[in-house]
Amino acid sequence: MTEARPDHAEDRGVGREIWAWVKALLIALIVVTLVHQFLFHVSAVRGASMLPTLHDGEWLFINKTIHFLKPPGRGDVVVLRSPEGTETESPFLVKRIVAVAGDEVHVRKGKLFVNGQEAAEPYTDSTIQDGRFEPLTVDEGYVFVMGDNRRRYASNDSRSFGTVPVTLVVGRAEWVVWPFRQWRSL
Known part of the structure; x- marks a missing residue:
């Protein structure tokens, strides 16, 4: 009898996608803060x-x-x-x-x-x-x-x-x- 293993590759893809969104939001927040603080x-x-x-x-x-x-x-x-x-x-x-x-x-x-x-x-x-x-x-x-x-x-x-x-x-x-x-x- 063989056991079914979950596909961890799919979990890693979701994790990477979430991390990419978090990085993009952090960069946007930093840019907005700098613009508001020093430019306009x-x-x-x-x-x-x-x-x-x-x-x-x-x-x-x-x-x-x-x-x-x-x-x-x-x-x-x-x-x-x-x-x-x-x-x-x-x-x-x-x-x-x-x-x-x-x-x-x-x-x-x-x-x-x-x-x-x-x-x-x-x-x-x-x-x-x-x-x-x-x-x-x-x-x-x-x-x-x-x-x-x-x-x-x-x-x-x-x-x-x-x-x-x-x-x-x-x-x-x-x-x-x-x-x-x-x-x-x-």
Whole structure:
């Protein structure tokens, strides 16, 4: 009488197939993590501090390569970590850089002045209603940020918490990617 033996070759084939899937998923996870950490990610807008440029619920494509390729500059819309001591619901803020290291910035009669010149601000639809801000020179390694919504108490920004270390800037907002009908470059 002969005994029937199970076919182990078939078991090895299934094991190899599972291991191939596990390796592929691990590689994909590592690639996604590296891309999210160092290159780009998507972030949602919360609140009205960037009106009329950005609206609550819009999704932004955030370019994180600014730390490697080109530092953030005046006029850039950026996502930054909330500075210590700020009273915000979110650990991140979306703001516009209005002054960089070496710039003197102040607010007078509802207007923003950078280096003694009134700043051209086509992205906002109102004057600054929060009063006067005395001249301040931005230190090396820092930026001065403001929300585009200049109505009274509409934006918690550098006028209340001061200049922000560039190290807190996560990345530059490049595009609005959601909703699709609102897709646009910033």
